[in-house]
Amino acid sequence: MSVQERKQRERAERERLIVATARELAEQQGWDAVTTRRLAERIEYSQPVLYSHFRGKREIIGAVALQGATEMAVAMRAATAAADGPRARVHALARAYLAFAERNPAVYDAIFQLDGGLAYAREDTPEPLKDAFAALLESLGEVAGDGVEPGLFTEVFWASLHGVTTLTRSGRLPPEETERRVRLLVDRLPVV
Amino acid sequence: MSVQERKQRERAERERLIVATARELAEQQGWDAVTTRRLAERIEYSQPVLYSHFRGKREIIGAVALQGATEMAVAMRAATAAADGPRARVHALARAYLAFAERNPAVYDAIFQLDGGLAYAREDTPEPLKDAFAALLESLGEVAGDGVEPGLFTEVFWASLHGVTTLTRSGRLPPEETERRVRLLVDRLPVV
DNA sequence: CTTCGTTGTCTAGCGGTGCTAGGGTCGAGT
DNA sequence: ACTCGACCCTAGCACCGCTAGACAACGAAG
Known part of the structure; x- marks a missing residue:
């Protein structure tokens, strides 16, 4: 034994x-x-x-993605916990999201760009991924506004952050203005 | 001769x-x-x-990207020309953008995801890319709102569409709700 | 008309990739 | 002490992007 x-x-x-x-x-x-x-x-x-x-390289990427998603959820919750008020929480969340992507570009890619053989947006989605989305939802759900599902709002805000992240990192958006772009998103999308 | x-x-x-x-x-x-x-x-x-x-595979991707960007600019201008009023134009633009991405996924990738060796967001950016951005700017610049540069607003709206596009196509967002996500962006981001 | 030189294309091959078949070693259980 | 199974390695497959060098076709010059 x-x-x-x-x-x-x-x-x-x-x-x-x-x-x-x-x-x-x-x-x-x-x-x-x-x-x-x-x-x-x-x-x-x-x-x-x-x-x-692992079955192959893809599964290794998937394993890195799961590990990264767990860390990212922790980072986002830590950032929002300190913030005061809904809009401040959203702002803190957005900054934490972008900071994680900037500090861990390869992990970010594993989670959000590469094919790691993982199921997304389904019942059999691995727990770390669900939890990372939940971390987003916790701060974004409360500012969805009337008649808009929290989940849907979260998806849209997340997609916007993702777009800013990837376009900036691939050189398609100049990186200097990132903070102003985030502020625009935080000002306009949520309803407080 | x-x-x-x-x-x-x-x-x-x-x-x-x-x-x-x-x-x-x-x-x-x-x-x-x-x-x-x-x-x-x-x-x-x-x-x-x-x-x-071509110097290599990368340059071939770049050539496809330039061709695609030209077509995309045409498609977006055609869609917005028929629309009535600023918000309707933005909505038409967004739908045209997503429709192009859906109908030409490989071309979309060449333009916005892959490395085609092209310069973006610079003076020496190839004309087709500048023009595609200009096509976005034409409809989005007029709804940037006070104190927000048209260029910056265009970048943010574009990034949001890009995020929705890529996350949906990679299976990270369920495709059924795309229209509602677009409506949310069109409702909240522009100032009319 | 022949010869030369250039231009253009091909065959073959380099070092790399993800992945796997098959053989050998070593140690745990009887 | 011996058997046998688990484990790991060597070697190799088919493919990748890319390139060196041989060869043929053809216009220009004598």
């Missing part, structure tokens, strides 16, 4: 190592640099070991 | 063929399926011929 348990522990530890290494490599050099060979070399195992933990 | 001219014509014709074929293949099977080998086979030339027209 004890031997099996030790092996299971070691296996789980190695899986964490894979995910952490993939994330690290992605943040350092971008997801294109995360190849199965490089990843295998960094964890000091051969390539096929990766496939005994 | 005439011989050289004929060769130039043929060369230009072949370049159009490459771009059209890349676009077609991308729309049919996605950009991942657009490999230099497949593309070469479809135009019935060898791979190196592609490299006598």
